[in-house]
Amino acid sequence: MGGEPRMAGEPIASANQANGTARAQGATVEFRHVTKHYAAREAGAAAVEDLSLHVPPGEICVLVGPSGCGKTTSLRMVNRLVEPTSGQVLVDGEDVARIQATTLRRGIGYVIQQTGLFPHRTIAQNIGTVPDLLGWPRSRTRARVDELLELIGLDPALVRDRYPAQLSGGERQRVGVARAMASEPPVMLMDEPFGAVDPITRERLQTEFLRLHHQLRSTVIFVTHDIDEAIKMGDRVAVMRQGGHLEQYAPPADLLTKPVNDFVARFVGSDRGLKRLALIRLADLPLEQTSLARVGATIQPPRNATDRYTLLLDANERPVGWMNLAHMPPGSRAAREAADASSPFVRAETTLRDTLSMMLGCSVQTAVVVDDDGRYRGVITIESIAQELRGSVALLPGDATPELAIP
Amino acid sequence: MSPGDPFIRWDWVASHLGDIWLRLEQHLVLTGLAIGIGLAISLVAGIWSSRWPWLYAPVTWVSGVLYTIPSLALFALLIPITGLSIVTAEIGLVSYTLLILIRNIVAGIRSVPPEVRDAALGMGCTRRQLLWRVELPLARPVILAGLRVATVTTVGLTTVTALIGQGGLGYFILDGIQRFFSTVLVVGAGLSVLLAMAADGLLVLVEWWTTPWAHRRRG
DSSP states (O other), X not given: OOSSXXXXXXXXXXXXXXXXXXXXXXXOEEEEEEEEOOOGGGTTSOOEEEEXXXXXXXXXXXXXXSXXXXXXXXXXXXXXXXXOSEEEEEETTXXXXXXXXXXXHHTEEEEETTOOOXXXXXXXXXXXXXXXXXXXXXXXXXXXXXXXXXXXXXXXXXXXXXXXXXXXXXHHHHHHHHHHHTTOOSEEEEESTTTTSOHHHHHHHHHHHHHHHHHHOOEEEEEESOHXXXXXXXXXXXXXXXXXEEEEEEOHHHHHHOOXXXXXXXXXXXXXXXXXXXXXXXXXXXXXXXXXXXXXXXXXXXXXXXXXXXXXXXXXXXXXXXXXXXXXXXXXXXXXXXXXXXXXXXXXXXXXXXXXXXXXXXXXXXXXXXXXXXXXXXXXXXXXXXXXXXXXXXXXXXXXXXXXXXX | OOTTSOSOOHXXXXXXXXXXXXXXXXXXXXXXXXXXXXXXXXXXXXXXXXHSGGGHXXXXXXXXXXXXXXXXXXXXXXXXXXXXXXXXXXXXXHHHHHHHHHHHHHHHHHTSOHHHHHHHHHTTOOHHHIIIIIIHHHHHHHHHHHHHHHHHHHHHHHGGGGGGTOOSTHHHHHHHHHHTOHHHHHHHHHHHHHHHHHHHHHHHHHHHHHOGGGGOOOO
């Protein structure tokens, strides 16, 4: 992970305004009683039933649900690739039906799963598609293309004149995102944008996109069928079910702790307590302190009488490892060689899930929390994570029902 | 052809270079016109057929029927109407290009991946921009493949137009048959074959030059 630290469940916009870097350029998107029915012969697209949804500017709203739940249909009604049977979609308060379709679409970023890059056009031409349609001067488009390529971590000189087939799947997805951002649209629609790449690349693309979004602040509507992706990406998540019904619309943490019904509870999964751990960062928890020793100094009696270990720090306050007090009694001189370094060192923005996973991987019960320079800040124990887990699980209604175990 | 005559009399070739050039030129014009007009008609028919799919069946039916009419019969039928003119020749020649060209244009446009079309529309391309900037360029390899077949066919077929007095390399072939003179026959037929091969090769080059994305791989 390692993206920008984000507070669990906290809408990014407000978190950002708090530290004064907000550049509110996103638009509000609102669905008002939107219904879409298809005639029987137009099979293949899913219907939507009376969808009402409000997406505040600058937020990422994830539409998630099983196939046939109408999430893609809903997304495509924002840029009028699908016209609603009834109801309205509003962007910044204006009914999209009143805006000419091509004008509307040029102002909305659009990213799809198979990227939809034009195979016959170079990367620069692909990214410059909307600027071209908008009639930007060549030099401006060119500068913007290079800027975007830098932003997505590709070398403009190397990539600019290549064709999509000459890039890897992950690079193509990045270019697809860059193409959608080219004219800095206030709204971006992303339909399973990372669905066609391997899990490791997907994870990286997700984190990169969150970082980009943190800078760009456009309003994003993001469709996925993957609840983990929804929880990671969304400021708010709309869970939909077959037939196009919205079941719950809430920040990810609320979705996990307070699913409104069995469908949502089942959809977020029986491991939702664990998933919630991915939303909490160590910085959100009070850190515990432990007995400390310095390299070369004599070992002091333990801070708590029950402590069996003491943590050895070097001259720069960086942890070296744990020393067993049974072998190194107070009064003896602390030596680097005696320290066991198997316990993981984690930074405050690490999620509880990753921390727990590292602890399990190292077969230890305690992780050492360090700051950006690697200096000791405190420790986190498996008990305090378990407590957090119990806290969230206790809030779940009807948790004992066995059918909830079905994914 | 009297026995003892050589298969090709090079002295005849040497003394008739001007004549040969004239017929070659006529042949090129007849073929070029037919391909040009055929391509224009086919583009319109093909584009309409991919936009309104119900048009495709009648369009291919008509062009298919035209394609099956023997060329000699077609010319014979047209002479009372358009006379022994270049119009008669071109109507015949163009008719035979339509089926192949229309089919390839429609197949080419249909081969454009749906997600590419979706992305183009989703970014705000108009229908026309979609067609000219995305669909036709991507259909180009398939269209050019059809154009190659149509061109090679038409080069051969153009020899028949000599029958209605339109010249071309067919003139030599007819002359050779009438006079039992193998040299002219070989010159006419041979040049026709060479012309077909040259045109085919040229179109391969055109395809290569206009589709750089298709033959550049990762590297």
